[in-house]
Amino acid sequence: MAVIVKYVVERDGVEKMTFASKAEADAYDKMLDIADDLEAMIQGSGLVEQEELVESLALYLAEHKEEVATILKGKKKAPAQSAAKKPAPKAADKAA
Numbered sequence: 001m002a003v004i005v006k007y008v009v010e011r012d013g014v015e016k017m018t019f020a021s022k023a024e025a026d027a028y029d030k031m032l033d034i035a036d037d038l039e040a041m042i043q044g045s046g047l048v049e050q051e052e053l054v055e056s057l058a059l060y061l062a063e064h065k066e067e068v069a070t071i072l073k074g075k076k077k078a079p080a081q082s083a084a085k086k087p088a089p090k091a092a093d094k095a096a
Helices: 022-045 051-063 065-072 091-095
Strands: 007-011 014-019
Touching: 007 022, 014 022, 022 051, 051 065
Parallel strands: none
Antiparallel strands: 007 014
């Protein structure tokens, strides 16, 4: 018999996600806290009326907080991986 330790993130009595490590569970819980704060801020602005949209937007921003922080600091975002790996145009393509 194996003993398995699971870390469960719960919000308002509802299981949100289960993790194998405490660090992952803590990071997810923190992301949900950020999303809650963003949701309150967006709702307070009155710019978005649909509650589902506000919730989705807040969660998206929280999940991408590093990118959002970079943008808010006025720094340029690193180019996407796919763009960096694009092959150089062939000589025949340049002539056209």
